[in-house]
């Protein structure tokens with residue numbers, strides 16, 4: 126049985142949530158393997174809108190197991206609120222269909238405070254534009270071996286020792302930033318309270334998933350963010366604090382890399398980015414405004430306006446290679462309806478030299494200007510198209526050109542936010 130990894134192949138918000146929800150019909154288990162509630166995934170099912178941040182996007186479908194893997198950083202207070210919100214929309218969430226890895230690090234209130242204090246203290250040009258949700262500081266604590274993990278909630282003495290270890294680091298740091306010291310007793314009490322709500326979901330996820338795999342169950346690994354926000358391969362330091370590329374799926378849940386049969390990259394038919402950092406094809410003109418308006422490009426998590434630009438094939442070719450993407454899901458094709466001419470970045474000009482990838486050095490990235498190829502647009506509507514036959518000839522040409530330039534085939538096409546406005550070309554779960 127095939128297991129599929131879904132990753133964003135640009136700067137996030139490619140439409141991963143919609144596609145994971147759509148694909149989850151074919152899966153038994155849906156497992157988030159990194160990121161936290163910095164993610165915002167919007168699902169639209171028969172007109173009903175679900176906004177997910179920490180919960181896997183398969184949770185809305187009944188009869189599936191949803192898993193939060195150890196590669197995630199988890200804000201337990203946020204999760205409980207999100208569960209309540211989604212339950213109020215009629216979705217059943219119980220320890221039978223949601224499991225949280227016991228070795229998942231917890232985002233504490235102090236992480237969010239540190240994240241926001243650093244952003245506020247940063248001068249213009251050095252801000253990252255984070256979501257302010259404590260993601261970076263929590264991953265720092267994980268790697269610094271001072272995180273509090275889900276399993277620590279079960280034993281009072283361990284929990285207290287873990288809190289002391291964390292505060293030994295955080296209190297001096299807070300002093301330097303002018304934030305008051307953490308109230309140790311208050312934090313322990315808060316954790317002891319939330320423990321009662323979180324622990325019923327805690328499980329040895331690595332074991333459960335290995336057993337599922339042996340039993341021939343299909344696993345869908347759900348990534349958050351996008352490859353250009355990857356801590357190693359993204360536009361550093363304007364990135365998130367985790368590995369988001371497909372290689373992370375295995376370590377993020379505790380399963381061997383050989384269990385992954387297919388990597389599906391989610392790719393928007395143009396480019397967006399929220400937060401600071403380089404964006405070679407960014408449009409600050411009417412075309413950019415039009416993409417943002419037609420695509421409703423406002424962040425699901427922070428409500429910030431997303432920056433918009435033309436499709437960057439050079440970047441997507443690069444991220445397809447880094448994640449070993451077997452096929453892409455091209456989303457939001459309908460947003461391009463009505464443009465006279467479309468531009469695609471095929472390479473960069475760096476000091477007069479043609480470069481077919483984005484260089485790593487920040488100064489070189491800044492000097493890269495896109496080399497564009499122009500294509501005729503289409504005036505017909507593709508919104509809601511459910512088969513190739515419904516697409517205008519120029520839209521098909523655009524999709525075909527994207528495939529050639531990124532050197533990767535299109536497996537799925539998405540033409541509206543609705544679950545079923547999706548065209549299947551190749552089934553990623555096919556053996």
Ligand code: GDP
Pocket residue numbers: 133137138139140141142143164165166167168169420425456457458459460539540541542
């Ligand atoms: P994610 O973070 O990758 O899950 O993406 P988001 O949910 O943050 O942003 C994608 C937005 O585009 C959501 O509001 C989706 O409902 C919407 N969307 C997804 N696919 C399509 C599509 O094919 N066409 C249009 N117009 N909207 C889409």
Ligand code: IMO
Pocket residue numbers: 133136137138139163164165166253254255256257258259260261348349350351354363364365366399400401
């Ligand atoms: P989904 O899963 C788009 C961006 C932030 C900021 C940078 C670091 O919805 O695609 P962080 O809070 O992670 O430390 O912020 O990363 N960012 C995202 N941008 N989509 C996301 O998730 C993002 N998650 C983080 O805007 O630039």
Ligand code: MG
Pocket residue numbers: 137138139164165166167425
């Ligand atoms: Mg999003």
